Amino acid sequence: MAKNPKLVIIVGAGIVGISLAWHLQNLGHEVKLVDPKLYQLEINECASFAATGILMGNIFNPTKGRSWQLRQKSITLWTQWRNSLKFRQQQLIYRPGLLFLSTNKQDQNSQFKAAHSRTELSLSFWNRSMLNRLSPTIPETVLAGLFSPEDGQIDPNHILNAFYKDSLKRGLEIIPEMLIALKRQNNEWRLEIERTHRLKAPWVVLCAGFGLNSIFRRLGYDSVVESIIGQALQLELPHYSENNKWQNWPGSLMWRENSLTPINKNTFWIGSTLESSNYPEIGILGTLINRYTTSPLWLKKSKIIKHWQGRRYRPIYKSAPLLQLLAPGLIVANAHYRNGMLLAPATAEWVQKCITLTSQKEIPLNKV
Ligand SMILES: Cc1cc2nc3c(=O)[nH]c(=O)nc-3n(C[C@H](O)[C@H](O)[C@H](O)COP(=O)(O)OP(=O)(O)OC[C@H]3O[C@@H](n4cnc5c(N)ncnc54)[C@H](O)[C@@H]3O)c2cc1C
Structure with a gap:
């Protein structure tokens, strides 16, 4: 359990965002999940529901570098995550x-x-x-x-629903709306959500897939994903x-x-x-x-x-995925291209470490 639980807002409820929400909640953090498709997950057109769910970690080549490490970590964590979800009576299909x-x-x-x-x-x-x-x-x-x-191979539909239902049971707060813009004020992020909803939190994690570019442009960056x-x-x-x-x-x-x-x-x-x-x-x-x-x-x-x-x-200028602390309290963890299903656990662990180990004041605004 986290020694200092944090309030974290996650933007995007595909496999990366929803599994991150579940993971952070398990560790005692308070999580809010923002996605306009949240009440209709089964008919969501996001990449996660289109995936075939292959988890190719150990058989991958080359066997060094960041990609290899993320794959290895994910294969180990997937076993733990599946066991934990089954223990909590969630249905999933793993082949x-x-x-x-x-x-x-x-x-x-x-x-x-x-x-x-x-x-x-x-x-x-x-x-x-x-x-x-x-x-x-x-x-x-x-x-x-x-x-x-x-x-x-893991069935995408079942695993997304398993994370979602288990997180709801643990008190996940969901905001089924679109993030329009965000800005930093008094050491917090203020989020402008469609239909006049406003949110604030010290930590925000962007996992918005196709929505990333417009969020980034609002922050003054160029497009980052294609x-x-x-x-x-x-x-x-x-x-x-x-x-x-x-x-x-x-x-x-x-x-x-x-x-x-x-x-x-x-x-x-x-x-x-x-x-x-x-x-x-x-x-x-x-x-x-x-x-x-x-x-x-x-x-x-x-x-x-x-x-x-x-x-x-996938990131335009970098290799996938985009895992970066952009500014104090603002993380992007997304653009996994062909491997979002596989790499969701290692991504969640990276974000969790970022949130628990980083003192916000030490971080300058980063280039993407
Ligand atoms: C046909 C196909 C097969 C694949 N097979 C595999 C495979 O075998 N193994 C594997 O590991 N990967 C596979 N992938 C890749 C994998 O599906 C993706 O990498 C992964 O689903 C990306 O998940 P995500 O959560 O980042 O994004 P998404 O699933 O796209 O979710 C993004 C979410 O963000 C929300 N959003 C967008 N903008 C905003 C906003 N402004 N405010 C709030 N919410 C917002 C959207 O509504 C959406 O729900 C496959 C992909 C496809 C298309």
Whole structure:
């Protein structure tokens, strides 16, 4: 528990903001959450509800630097967070295991090395004969795979609702309105909220996704984030594969920069991670399913049930995510691009340390 509980206002209730609210409350801080979509979380169009929920921490490369540290920290914390939520009777769906497939010799060799050098992560190398046991089948063009039991997939809808409901039980105050502007006065932040609501607090954390740029412009900064589209599909397996669905599948797969997660007996999700523009690129997902001659027949014959997309935000001038103390009492913790689900726990811990360890008076106004 925090020795000196603080009043913290969080702006934005996607996965980053809502899990941060939950984490800070657990530590005894008083939290207010501001987001106009708060009463309609299920139909919120924010990136978090569009995510496919892959948590790829241990299997990631390169294995050094900030990104690696955030991933490692998050995988550890996700286990603790899931246990804590389950203990508090919250429903969530977690599908453990991630198998990263390789289709060329070079990747195959580095996977082999990773499995034998990163022993503390329990990674294992899957050769072709192990892949042959999977049904539906993995195409022959795949040479091998690297399996991580501690990576996996979490259902975005359930986890967002779990954080939300548990935080409400603990007394989270929600303000379902839009932040318009904020300014510093008498060592506090004064927030102008739409519909004449006014709030003040010594600490404010910005997690507003698409709303960040307009908040930043009001503070006198340039735009800081840009958006890249992300798409996903829900598909149904063809009927002929009925007897052996997902047999020996160890969880989700990463293949050709796409993730594939079995959701239930008949259906699965595919998420594309490689898109590069602000508009849905026609055919990115279709390519995987229909046009690659090497795609397995079951994938080509699967029926598309649902297609969705969301905007993923990333910093314009820096690598994702944006974790920064902007001014005394003002933090930005956002723009996680492709990994907001994965990195939410490490982000929350970073913010918590910032709030508890920093003496506000020592901090000059920072450049973004
Ligand atoms: C198709 C797709 C698949 C993905 N798959 C994965 C994956 O497998 N694994 C992974 O880790 N990540 C994945 N991501 C990325 C992940 O979804 C994002 O990084 C993450 O959801 C970002 O969360 P967030 O809370 O920062 O932002 P958001 O979810 O966008 O939430 C921002 C919130 O801020 C609110 N807001 C905006 N402006 C204001 C304002 N002025 N005042 C108050 N509130 C405001 C909005 O209403 C919104 O609710 C995927 C994304 C997409 C689109």
